[in-house]
Amino acid sequence: GDSVTQMEGPVTLSEEAFLTINCTYTATGYPSLFWYVQYPGEGLQLLLKATKADDKGSNKGFEATYRKETTSFHLEKGSVQVSDSAVYFCALSDRNQNFNKFYFGSGTKLNVKP
Amino acid sequence: EAQVTQNPRYLITVTGKKLTVTCSQNMNHEYMSWYRQDPGLGLRQIYYSMNVEVTDKGDVPEGYKVSRKEKRNFPLILESPSPNQTSLYFCASSPLGGDADTQYFGPGTRLTVL
Numbered sequence: 710g711d712s713v714t715q716m717e718g719p720v721t722l723s724e725e726a727f728l729t730i731n732c733t734y735t736a737t738g739y740p741s742l743f744w745y746v747q748y749p750g751e752g753l754q755l756l757l758k759a760t761k762a763d764d765k766g767s768n769k770g771f772e773a774t775y776r777k778e779t780t781s782f783h784l785e786k787g788s789v790q791v792s793d794s795a796v797y798f799c800a801l802s803d804r805n806q807n808f809n810k811f812y813f814g815s816g817t818k819l820n821v822k823p
Numbered sequence: 824e825a826q827v828t829q830n831p832r833y834l835i836t837v838t839g840k841k842l843t844v845t846c847s848q849n850m851n852h853e854y855m856s857w858y859r860q861d862p863g864l865g866l867r868q869i870y871y872s873m874n875v876e877v878t879d880k881g882d883v884p885e886g887y888k889v890s891r892k893e894k895r896n897f898p899l900i901l902e903s904p905s906p907n908q909t910s911l912y913f914c915a916s917s918p919l920g921g922d923a924d925t926q927y928f929g930p931g932t933r934l935t936v937l
Contacts, residue, residue: 713865741924743924745928750930751930751931752827752913752915752928752929752930752931753866753913753915753926753928754928755925755926758924758925760924798865798866800866802924809854809871809873809879810868810871810881810882811856811866811868811926812868812882813858813865813866813867814865815863815864815865816865
């Protein structure tokens, strides 16, 4: 079945450091791919998404490119801030295939130190 | 304000005592879903609904029931809760057309079953 694997955390960085969180997926069709962010005590919020191969999603300085050949959707940011500290989830949906299910990775906690 | 609300936010109960967690959205979304979040496992989909009176199982439906009698509400029912259902639960909704795939999450319900 479909699944998402992302790097384990926590990831601890200093402010202004470069961030990469790896995400790979397994899917039978052509899924949409997402990054969601969860701040302490809150629900998840969509950070960015990509719906087809080679699409790049971007938002708030974060970006990720849908790589079909490597089945990856790695999250990057050039210069992190303390306010970026949160848990990040990679996810996919197979709604393109009309199965209407969503699959999430295990989450990666990011700690950014001043 | 567009939002997904859940009640209660926190619940401590005992094994076998039936409970219902309510979920309501005010965005006229067709699609609604329930997830549980457990450490190291990320979010796993319990049930989802494509529209009124249409529900289907996610990856972990055992021990749960849902109903969709109105478009805005999607309650999660635990008929006989067990300690392994202690978890953080999230409800989410999304439209079917247009911005489909972008889910809007509620604030979460932390359930403890003793």
